[in-house]
Amino acid sequence: MAENVLEDFRFSLMEQVLPVGIAIVDRARKKGLEGVLDVFTSSDKPFEELQIEGDSAAQSLRDQLDKIKPGLGNPVIPVDIIVNKNDDLDLESEDLELLMNTLNNIDYRLTLLNQYIDDKSNQEKIL
Secondary structure: OHHHHHHHHHHHHHHHHHHHHHHHHHHHHHHHHHHHHHHHHHOOOHHHHHHHHHHHHHHHHHHHHHHHOOOOOOOOOOOOOOOOOOOOOOOOHHHHHHHHHHHHHHHHHHHHHHHHHHHHHHHHHHO
16 A cells, blocks of 8 residues: 555656656756746746646656666556456357458468479579
């Protein structure tokens, strides 16, 4: 349970806080404190705007972290897979017969192709 809480916290940091932080640092680097404060005074939703601004740089950073260790930057989300063994192929006999004919035709043509290639290579050896 505690592991899931920490993983959820880390996921929240990587998805929400990291882009905002990157956008704030980028604004501070380009425009100084005035650029950072500008978003808070001119926007109704400054954190959403900052998150959108920093999203591409945050994605790039997460991808680089994944190169170091998979799942470090973009958390791996567990997936449950359920397989029902009782599910039979619902093929009608006509469909099955058509499939078998097609597969036999492919096998026959591959055999002919192999014979042709063998004959061709034998003829070249003679010449």
